[in-house]
Amino acid sequence: MxxxxxxxxxxxxxxxxxxxxxxxxxxxxxxxxxxxxxxxVLRIVLICVISRLALAVLNRIIDHATNEKKSRRLKLRTRRVQTLGRLLKNTASYLINFITILLVLGEFNIQIAPLLAGAGVIGLAIGFGAQSLVKDVITGFFIIFEDQFAVGDEIQTGSFKGSVELIGLRSTRIRSWTGEVHIIPNGSINQVTNFSVNPQLAVIDITVSSDYTIEEMMSLMRQVLLQINDLNLTAAPEVLGVQTLAPSQMTIRITAKCRPNTVGEVTRLVNTEVKKALEAKQASVID
Structure with missing residues (x-):
């Protein structure tokens, strides 16, 4: 069997x-x-190719609209325009890719309307559960469009101060002068001090001995300041006069208008040049 x-x-x-x-x-x-x-397959390939071409055309249009020469001609801040250009490119990329996915799904006879309806419901649920994220995104748009600050600006928000490295839809990245990187959610940026919009004023107080007369010291400092030639200065430094007096010394205040983010450099330069002049004068008196 x-x-x-x-x-x-x-x-x-x-x-x-x-x-x-x-x-x-x-x-x-x-x-x-x-x-x-x-x-x-041919239709899917054509959809992908056309989407890439459309994205390339949009990027070219954005590059042309945010061109550095054109932004200067329209009196727009170059760094703000560049930041806005990167944001528009990212938005265009997300939009084109989303439309491409929908068209490819349609080629497989997948009903798109139920997917969109389901995505809307899910998006609504996520919106209620991620209100802070929505707040960050909206604040990020307003930061860029209101030109509060741009990439490269020196700003201070709260206890954080530094140079802006990145402005994203959700957060802003700031690097301090000592190297620390701070990532701050846009929604928590309530007050901003921008040090890069207008020229700054360097205030230098120099303490000298009372052995010399006030007129003698101020005249010496004026001569030194007139000889300083630095690209960071937007105007010749000025000697304002005596700020404080003491029995054996006096403090003379100097102000210097300088380019944004160069107060430290200008202050060190003025201190160095005045110190050299004082040492030379003291040496000549001893001789």
């Missing part, structure tokens, strides 16, 4: 194999199916 059942199982397996081979052969020889598949 065992050989009989074994032979029956062998014939059944052979019949199944032959049926599988026959069905595969008919499937591979179905010209209509291959024609439909070819058109489907």
């Amino acid at each position: 065992k050989p009989f059942f074994a032979s029956g199982q062998t014939e059944s397996a052979e019949n199944l194999w032959e049926q599988f081979v026959r069905e595969m052969s008919e499937f591979l020889q179905d010209t209509e199916m291959w024609k439909d598949v070819s058109f489907l």
Whole structure:
């Protein structure tokens, strides 16, 4: 009996194999199916190519609109325009990719309307659960469009001060002068002090001995300041006069208008030049 059942199982397996081979052969020889598949692949490739071309055209338009020469001609801040250009490019990329995915799904006869409705419901639920994220995104848009600050600006918000490295939709990255990087959610940026919009004023107080007269010291400092030639200065430094008096010393105040973010450099330069002049005068008196 065992050989009989074994032979029956062998014939059944052979019949199944032959049926599988026959069905595969008919499937591979179905010209209509291959024609439909070819058109489907061609349409998907065309959608991808057209989407890439559309994205490239949009990027070119954005680059042209945010061109440095054009922004200067329209009296727009170059760094703000560059930041806005990067934001527009990212937005265009997300939008084009989203539309491309929807069109490709449509080619597979997947109903898009239910997907959009479901995405809307999910987005609404996420919106209620991520109000802080929505607040960060909205604040990020207002920071850019209101030109509160731009990449490269020196700002202070709260206890954080430094140079702006990145303005994203959700957060802003600031690097302090000592190297620390602070990542601040846009929604928590309530007050901002921007040190890069207008020229700054360096205030330098120099303490000298009362052995010299006030007129003598102020005249010496004026001569030194007139000889300082630095690109960071927007006007010649001025000697305002005596700020404080003490029995054995006096403090003379100097102000210097300088380019944004250069107060430290100008202050060190003025201190160095005045110190050199004072040392030279003291040496000449001793001689």
